[in-house]
Amino acid sequence: MAYDLIVIGTGPGGYVCAIRAAQLGLKTAVVEKNATFGGTCLNVGCIPSKALLHASELYEEAGGSFAKMGIKVGKPSVDLAALLAYKAQNVESNVNGVAFLFKKNKIEAFHGAGRIVAPGQVEVKGADGKTQLLETENIVIATGSDVARLPGIDIDEKRVVSSTGALQLAKVPQKLLIVGAGIIGLELGSVWRRLGAEVTVVEFLDHILPGIDGEVSKQFHRMLQKQGLTFKLSSKVTAVDTSGKILKVKVEPAAGGAAETLEADVVLVAIGRVPFTDGLGLEAVGVKKDNRGRVIVDPHLRTNVAGIYAIGDAVAGPMLAHKAEDEGVAAAEIIAGQAGHVNYDVIPNVVYTSPEIASVGKTEEELKQAGLAYNVGKFPFSANARARANLAAEGFVKILADAKTDRVLGVHILGPDAETMIAEAAIAMEFGASSEDIARTCHAHPTLTEAVKEAALAVAKRAINY
Amino acid sequence: MTEIRVPTLGESVTEATIGKWFKHPGDAVAVDEPLVELETDKVTIEVPAPAAGVLSEIAAKDGETVAVGAVLGQIKDGAGAAKTATPAAAKPAAAPAAAAKPPASASDAPLAPSVRKISTESGLDASTVPGTGKDGRVTKGDMLAAIERAAAQPTPVAATAAAVQVRAPSPADDAVREERVRMTRLRQTIARRLKEAQNTAAMLTTFNEVDMGHVMALRTQYRDLFEKKHGVRLGFMGFFVKACVQALKDIPAVNAEIDGTDIIYKNYYHIGIAVGTERGLVVPVVRDCDQKSLAEVEKTIADFGRRARDGALKIDELQGGTFSITNGGIYGSLMSTPILNAPQSGILGMHKIQDRPIAMAGKIEIRPMMYLALSYDHRVVDGREAVTFLVRVKELLEEPSRLVLDL
Numbered sequence: 011m012a013y014d015l016i017v018i019g020t021g022p023g024g025y026v027c028a029i030r031a032a033q034l035g036l037k038t039a040v041v042e043k044n045a046t047f048g049g050t051c052l053n054v055g056c057i058p059s060k061a062l063l064h065a066s067e068l069y070e071e072a073g074g075s076f077a078k079m080g081i082k083v084g085k086p087s088v089d090l091a092a093l094l095a096y097k098a099q100n101v102e103s104n105v106n107g108v109a110f111l112f113k114k115n116k117i118e119a120f121h122g123a124g125r126i127v128a129p130g131q132v133e134v135k136g137a138d139g140k141t142q143l144l145e146t147e148n149i150v151i152a153t154g155s156d157v158a159r160l161p162g163i164d165i166d167e168k169r170v171v172s173s174t175g176a177l178q179l180a181k182v183p184q185k186l187l188i189v190g191a192g193i194i195g196l197e198l199g200s201v202w203r204r205l206g207a208e209v210t211v212v213e214f215l216d217h218i219l220p221g222i223d224g225e226v227s228k229q230f231h232r233m234l235q236k237q238g239l240t241f242k243l244s245s246k247v248t249a250v251d252t253s254g255k256i257l258k259v260k261v262e263p264a265a266g267g268a269a270e271t272l273e274a275d276v277v278l279v280a281i282g283r284v285p286f287t288d289g290l291g292l293e294a295v296g297v298k299k300d301n302r303g304r305v306i307v308d309p310h311l312r313t314n315v316a317g318i319y320a321i322g323d324a325v326a327g328p329m330l331a332h333k334a335e336d337e338g339v340a341a342a343e344i345i346a347g348q349a350g351h352v353n354y355d356v357i358p359n360v361v362y363t364s365p366e367i368a369s370v371g372k373t374e375e376e377l378k379q380a381g382l383a384y385n386v387g388k389f390p391f392s393a394n395a396r397a398r399a400n401l402a403a404e405g406f407v408k409i410l411a412d413a414k415t416d417r418v419l420g421v422h423i424l425g426p427d428a429e430t431m432i433a434e435a436a437i438a439m440e441f442g443a444s445s446e447d448i449a450r451t452c453h454a455h456p457t458l459t460e461a462v463k464e465a466a467l468a469v470a471k472r473a474i475n476y
Numbered sequence: 477m478t479e480i481r482v483p484t485l486g487e488s489v490t491e492a493t494i495g496k497w498f499k500h501p502g503d504a505v506a507v508d509e510p511l512v513e514l515e516t517d518k519v520t521i522e523v524p525a526p527a528a529g530v531l532s533e534i535a536a537k538d539g540e541t542v543a544v545g546a547v548l549g550q551i552k553d554g555a556g557a558a559k560t561a562t563p564a565a566a567k568p569a570a571a572p573a574a575a576a577k578p579p580a581s582a583s584d585a586p587l588a589p590s591v592r593k594i595s596t597e598s599g600l601d602a603s604t605v606p607g608t609g610k611d612g613r614v615t616k617g618d619m620l621a622a623i624e625r626a627a628a629q630p631t632p633v634a635a636t637a638a639a640v641q642v643r644a645p646s647p648a649d650d651a652v653r654e655e656r657v658r659m660t661r662l663r664q665t666i667a668r669r670l671k672e673a674q675n676t677a678a679m680l681t682t683f684n685e686v687d688m689g690h691v692m693a694l695r696t697q698y699r700d701l702f703e704k705k706h707g708v709r710l711g712f713m714g715f716f717v718k719a720c721v722q723a724l725k726d727i728p729a730v731n732a733e734i735d736g737t738d739i740i741y742k743n744y745y746h747i748g749i750a751v752g753t754e755r756g757l758v759v760p761v762v763r764d765c766d767q768k769s770l771a772e773v774e775k776t777i778a779d780f781g782r783r784a785r786d787g788a789l790k791i792d793e794l795q796g797g798t799f800s801i802t803n804g805g806i807y808g809s810l811m812s813t814p815i816l817n818a819p820q821s822g823i824l825g826m827h828k829i830q831d832r833p834i835a836m837a838g839k840i841e842i843r844p845m846m847y848l849a850l851s852y853d854h855r856v857v858d859g860r861e862a863v864t865f866l867v868r869v870k871e872l873l874e875e876p877s878r879l880v881l882d883l
Contacts, residue, residue: 415617416590442609443588444616450589 012145013039015345016132017152018124018290021049022056023322023334024152025108030342032115039144040117041124041134047108049154051331054174057104059197061097062177063362066204070364075401088205094178120144125291126151129317133291148317148345151297151305152338153290155283155323160189163250163279169257170250170277173198179276182206187259187274189247191218193361195280196234200363203238210240210272212247214264214281219361223373223422225408230367230424233404250277285324300326310350311341319345333357356439358432365405368432371420371439374410383413387445387469389461391425393476396456402426407465409435409445416444416469427458434462445469478527480548485516485791491543492516493661499531505551512548517665519794520755520787529553539658540606590616598623603658662756673818678854681813681825684866686873688829688844691715694876706771708778712826713749714770716801716869717777718879720824721745721765723868724799729857730822730850730865731798739856748797748817749777751784752807758784759817761797801826805846814851821856824869825849 014036017028024040025047031038046053072086112119122136132144157172159165167175176198182205188195191213203209211218218234218241219227235241244264251258257277262269285304292299297313297320298306305320307313313320319341322334336352343350361367377384387409391397405425411418421435438448448466453459460475467473485492495513499505510522511531525531533550536542587595587602591614595602598619605622607614646654659667673679695710702710724731724745732741745766748759760780762773783789800817803826814825825848832845850866857865872878 412617415615415620417615417617440610441588441613442615442617444590446590446593446616447588450593 012147013037013118014146015039015148015150015342016041016124016144016146017150017338018126018132019049019152019154019322019324020047020108020119021152021154021322021334022051022331023154023338024049024150025111025338026335027150027152027321027338027342028117029111029115030339031345032117034342034346034348036342036346038115038117039120039146040112041120041122041132041144043121043123045121046105047112047119048105052104052108053101054177056331058097058101058177059173059201060362061100062093062201063197063364065093065096066201067364070204078401088182090179090181090205097177123289125289126295126297126318127291128295129315148319150338150341150345151287151290151292151313151318151320151324152322152334153286153324154334155329156286157279158282158284160247160279160281163247163277164252165279166252169252169275170279172279176202176276176278176280183275184208185210185274186276186278187212187247187257187272188278188280190279190281191215191241191243192220192280192282195278197362198278198280199239200234200237204364208240209238210242210274212242212245212259212261214244214246216244218243219367221373222359222361222367223369223408223420224375226367226369226422226424229405230363233365234363247277283323283329287324310344311337312344327354328357328359330357330359353440356436358436360429360432362429365402365425366428367422367424368428369420369422370432370436371418372410373420373422374408377410377419382419384410384419385413385416385445385469386410387465387467387473389464389468389473389476391458391461393464394458394461396458397426397461399456400426407431407461409448409462409465409469411445411469416446418443418445418448418466421462421465423462425458425461431459431462434459477532478529478551478553480511480523480526480551482514482542482544482546482548483521483523485514485521485544489516489544489791491541492521494536494538494540494542494548495520496538497534501531501534501549503531505529505531514542515661516791517661519758519789519791520662521791523548525551527551527553537612539603540612585611585613587614588616591619594619594623600626601658660755662758666756669818670815673816676818677816677821679816679851680854681849681851682859682862682866683811684848684850684863684870686846686848686870687834688712688846688873690876691873692829692844702771706775708771708775711774711777713777713801713803714774715873715876715879716824716826717747717749717762717765717773718770719869719872720747720799720801722872722879722882723865725766726868727857727861727865729861730852732821732856733798733819734821734853734856735819742798744798746796746798748800748820749780750800750802750817751781753784753787755787758789758794759797759800760784760789760793761795763796799823803827805829811847811849813849816851816853821853822862822865823851824866825851 015031015038017024017040020040020042028038028040069086069088072083076083120134122134125133126149127133130146133141135141165172173194186202186207186209188199188211191211195211199209199211217227218231242261245261246264247259248262249260257274259272259274259277260269261272287299287303287305295315297315297318300306304326305313305324307320307325311319311321321337321341323329327333340350340352356370358370388406390406392403397403408422409418410420418439423431445466449463453463464473464475482492492514495515497512499511505525507528508524511525512523514521514523529551532552535547535549591602600623602614605614605618608618609615699710728741732739744764746761746763747765748761750757750759762776765773799820800823802814802823804812805826805828809827811827812825814823816823827847829844829846831842833840834843848866850862852862
């Protein structure tokens with residue numbers, strides 16, 4: 011009983027890859043070691059965190075801007091248990107959705123840990139210890155990533171937590187200390203701050219959100235401080251003393267120097283994620299990995315061993331669900347003989363805070379480093395009628411375009427609903443659009459998207475409303 | 477993997493336009509099988525497959541402009557190559573026909589708003605601009621670069637023509653009944669070169685007429701014998717070419733060309749013969765006509781005519797002419813003023829032979845007459861020289877024995 015394709019892992023990369031392969035007529039199976047499908051994204055990542063973000067944002071609005079708009083609700087309160095139940099239900103419906111899609115596409119699912127015994131052979135070891143051997147033409151490694159840990163600091167997921175534990179704290183901590191001012195740390199920090207925690211973020215670098223456009227990062231830093239987050243930049247956490255009722259966190263300057271001790275009820279370690287590629291038998295079949303444990307693939311997502319492909323967080327590139335999805339589709343199409351391809355120059359990136367940050371393409375720093383001549387068009391939401399009506403007029407849209415050809419090279423949005431608006435920028439860039447093309451495309455009024463159009467106009471120094 | 481590259485196209489030809497791919501990606505090809513048609517300024521040529529295998533990739537799509545040496549596509553060597561490269565693709569159920577589907581062409585895709593605007597304002601047809609966007613779409617940057625290229629071109633005439641020729645829009649009623657067809661490269665070149673000649677040379681035309689009676693009599697007398705011996709029909713062109721060569725020897729200015737402040741006199745006689753084809757006018761060159769017999773000239777011309785119709789002329793056969801002959805007579809023209817084939821200084825126009833009453837030795841006779849026209853560049857050729865040249869041609873044709881006697 012041989013398959014055309016077995017996908018190991020059913021996260022957003024793996025399950026999408028399997029469905030696409032089944033659509034193309036490949037006899038496909040998936041192997042999942044967890045009880046539910048969907049991987050980190052659906053179970054302990056994107057989906058549950060967004061449920062908490064949404065709820066906590068509404069909670070804050072109810073206690074804040076509602077009154078300004080003349081809506082009286084009294085002082086709102088949070089029933090954390092009910093909130094977490096709503097989150098759990100959301101997760102459940104999503105993972106069940108994946109199971110349904112597998113059935114619909116006649117994809118066979120095997121529960122257990124997958125291991126590549128040889129090219130074309132996958133062994134599945136169930137929770138009961140029983141193994142079975144599956145035969146297949148092709149294998150896609152879609153095993154994703156795991157939380158990165160700090161040496162000497164044990165994560166118990168109760169008081170010292172990773173993102174997984176931070177999604178289900180039994181009660182709102184009085185003091186939450188977050189290690190790492192990246193996307194995960196700031197999103198979850200925002201959630202618990204809104205729910206009432208006093209949040210301190212310790213970051214090794216001298217700025218927050220590494221990789222994000224510098225201007226955006228700087229302005230967002232100020233916004234978060236105004237919201238009540240405390241930052242300790244250029245600092246590192248060297249130890250967490252869990253002996254007492256209150257955690258004692260040792261923080262040192264990154265450059266070295268006198269340590270200080272901060273108190274916290276909960277410590278969230280959010281310093282990033284590492285590829286999960288151990289225990290797959292890759293060494294035995296000779297699949298090469300780089301020095302960071304990522305499977306090495308060519309532009310066609312092929313590993314060095316024929317018939318074995320890899321996608322998503324298990325390979326190099328941004329650790330984003332949608333990047334994994336696109337690679338999953340490309341891998342399935344390549345295996346089916348089509349010309350699957352992922353355009354790594356146009357992968358949007360979103361930080362789901364309030365306000366949101368969304369970007370696609372190059373940052374200003376990257377363009378400077380590459381020595382490219384570019385023009386900048388910026389438009390603040392404070393000049394956008396809809397944002398003002400929504401009482402959410404913070405932030406701006408910034409478009410970077412080639413000085414000579416006017417081709418859009420990067421778009422950075424800090425502001426309300428940035429996640430939705432970045433899609434138009436991505437499509438424009440995918441088609442090689444110039445800023446003038448965006449500016450000459452009619453945008454509905456009154457919408458937040460007008461800020462994108464105005465920023466495009468501003469590239470040619472002809473914004474209308476600013 | 478074998479690369480398909482643009483072959484050397486001959487002197488002064490540096491780029492070509494992809495006319496049409498005969499093969500799609502995924503098609504099997506044999507060695508030397510024609511793969512793609514390239515249009516150049518001068519001829520249309522076919523690029524043969526350098527190796528047998530499967531056409532795996534097309535790098536330059538129809539309508540794109542490519543430079544000499546540029547990669548046109550790739551051939552995956554051997555029949556089994558597809559299998560070893562992507563082992564999984566061999567699975568028949570798993571590899572639907574999509575694999576062989578050619579990449580979507582962007583030529584039908586609507587243009588980006590900035591491209592539309594630039595196209596309307598500059599008159600530059602976006603479909604002639606090679607696109608770098610998704611699926612070969614033309615971007616604003618491509619348009620700006622094309623305009624910059626056009627502006628930097630050494631021929632100011634062509635540049636302004638490309639940049640400013642804006643056609644006023646037709647009324648909607650009429651617009652739907654118009655057909656817009658892209659000029660082939662050959663047509664564009666003809667247009668540019670003719671206008672260049674008009675703008676550069678001090679061009680004027682002198683006329684004469686010739687009694688074709690003797691040449692016609694010679695033809696009638698020796699037609700069968702000539703054809704039997706040389707395998708080619710005895711036509712008029714051979715006589716005209718030989719007559720022109722003699723006249724050019726007498727009047728060297730007509731065989732000369734201007735180079736800056738110098739005049740270059742050419743002591744060789746490469747005569748261009750204008751041939752009308754479906755694709756447009758081409759002027760293949762009969763080399764060293766002074767050293768060729770009349771039969772050899774006729775043979776060469778017959779061969780050119782055949783190959784011109786098939787589009788099979790080679791680039792070097794279209795280059796290096798010193799003087800040209802055009803025959804409007806075959807279409808019935810009685811009189812015309814040909815345009816110079818720059819940088820040449822003279823072109824002879826032949827016309828229809830028509831029986832006309834002529835006064836000869838005090839009597840009116842009906843003779844087969846042809847008007848002759850010589851357009852010449854007055855910067856090089858004096859009026860006296862031009863007229864003398866044409867009279868010499870007339871005399872040589874009216875008394876073909878002079879050709880033999882070199883009189």
